[in-house]
Amino acid sequence: MKVIHIDTLDSLSHDFDETAACIGYFDGVHRGHQELIHKTLKVASEKDLKSSFITFHPDPWSVLKESNQVNHITPMVEKTRIVESYGFDMMVVIGFTKDISRLSPQDFIEKLILPLNVKSLICGNDYRFGFKGQGTPAYIQANYADILPCDVIDLLNDEFGKIGSTHIIQKILKGNMEVVTQELGREYCVSGKVIHGRKQGRLIGFPTANMELIGEYVIPKPGVYAGYTRVKENVYISIINIGYNPTFNTTPTLSIETHILDFNDEIYGEVITQSFSVRIRDELKFDGLDGLIDQMNQDAQFAREHLGENLKHVKF
Template sequence: MKIITSLVNETISENTAVTVGKFDGIHKGHELLTEKLRGQKEKGLASCVLTFDVSPRIRLKKDMTKLLITNAERAHILEEEKIDYLAQCSFEKEIMQLEPEEFIRLLVENFHMKYLVCGTDFSFGRMGRGNAKMLEELSKTYGFTLEVVEKLQKDHRDISSTYVREEIAAGNIEKGNELLGYEYFVWGEIVHGYHLGSKMGMPTINLIPPEDKLLPKNGVYVTKIEIEHHIYHGVTNVGVKPTVTGENQMGIETHILDFDQDVYEKDARVVFLSHIRDEKKFDSVEELFAQMERDKKTALSYFNH
C-alpha cells in the first residue's frame, strides 16, 4: 500500500476507486466501503481511501474526542485489507477552504478518480456544504461513477465510530468488537513499572498507550498480547493502580499467563476480549494479589472454553 500525504501536491497515475472519511476505528460500516472499493479491481481501478492525519473536527477544535485508532494503526489495518493507496492528508487551510466542486475536481484530476463510494450522510467541501445529492450532479459533470450505500445497523442503530466509542469506553468489549468486526487493541512500548508483580510471583508488563488513544474504562480485562508476532494470553488492568501508588497515573498493566521473558523496550499489542471487573482499591497489596489470582483463573477459564 502506498501512503500519500497531500491531495493538492501529489498525484496517482492510475485510475482509482475512492472513498473519503475519518475512518476512525475501521468498523463494519467502513469495511463495507472498502469492500466496494476492492470490488472495482476487476474494472481496472486501484482502491484509494482518503482521510486526514487529524480529524477535521479536532483541527477546528470542535471535538477533542479520543481516537479508536491512531494513524499508524489505520494504515496497518487498511494494508491488511489490501487497499492500494491511503491518502492520509493534512487538513490545512488550503483544504478547509475548498468548495465542494473544487474538492471533487481535485480527486478527479490528481487521483484519476473514476468511482466514488460514500454513505448517505457524507458531507464534503467548505463548511461541509457538499452532500450525496450534490455528488449525483458532480458525477455527471466529471464523469465518475457514484455509489451511495445505506448505513449498516446493529440493534436499530447506525454502526458508527461514536457507537463503537461508547461501547469501548463503557467497558462493553464484546459489543465494541462486534461493531468493529475485529478485536479492539492498544499498541505501545513496554516500559519498566514498579516491579511489584515480580516480587509477588506475578510479573507484569506496562504499556504506554498513545496520548490520543481511547482506552476502555478502568478495570480488568481478558486480553491477548502480541509481541514480535507471537501471541500470548493475559489479564490486563486499565487504570491508575490505586492500591500500589495512591496516585492518578493512567496505565495499561498486563500479566501474561505462563510467560517469563524479558521484553522491555519492545512494542506490544494488547487485544481486549472481555471485561472481568471494575477497578477497585484494596486495603493491602496482599488482598490485591489474592484478587489478581482470581482474575487469572477467570482468564484461564475464558481461554479454555
C-alpha cells in the same frame, strides 16, 4: 501498500494510477466502514483499477473545533495497519487544514479528488465534504456522473442502532467491550512501547508490561480486563489493569499494565498490541497483598476459561 501524504494541493502535481477509492475519516474502521472497503475492492477488481483508501489527518473535527485533545479508536498508525491488512494498493492521507475545509464542493472534487485520478468513488450516504459540509454524494452523482461514478453505501445497523464511531467510543468508555468487538468486527486494541515501571508486580508473582501508548487512543473505563496480547508474531492471553493500583504500587496517573499469562521474556522497548475482550471487574483496594493475589489468580483463571478457545483465531 503505498502510503501517499498530500500536504498541499501542490502535492497533486505528479501522476497517480487510475483508482477506485473510498473516502472518509474512518475512525475505528468499523463494520459500517468495512462495507465501503469491500465495495471499493470489488469495483477496483471489476474495472481493472488500483484500489485506494482516502482519508484525512488530522481529524477534520479537531481542526474545525481547534481542539488538540481528541482521542480516537484508530489513531493513524493503527488505521494504516488495519487498512493494509485488507490489501489496498494505496492509502492517500490528505492533510486536513482550514484551507481544505473552505473549498467549495466543486473545488474539492476538481482540485483534490479528480487530480488523484479517481475513476470510481465509494462513500457512505452520510458523507459530507466542502465548505460547511455542503457537498453530498447526490451532488457528485448529479454533476460528475460521466467522469466520477459514485457508489453510495447505506449506513449499517445492528440491534443497538446505527454502527458508528461515536456509538463505539461511548461503549469503550463504559467498558462494554463485547458490543465494541461486535461493531468493530474485531477486538478493540491499543499499541504501545513496553517501558520500565517500578517492577513491583514480579514480587508478588504477577509481572506486568507497562505500556506507553503510541497514539491518541480512546482508553476503556478503568478496571480489570481480560484480553489478548500480541508480542511480535505471537499472541497470548492476558489480564490488564487500567487505573491507579490502589492496593500495591500505587501510581498518581492512569496506567495500563498487562500481565501476560505463560510468558516470562524481557520485552522492554518492544511495541506490543493489547486487546480488551471483556471487562472483569472494577479496580479494587484490598486490605493486604493476600487478598490482591487471590483476586488476581481468579482474574487469570477467568481469562483462561473465557478466552482460551479463541486464542488461535483472535482477530486484531
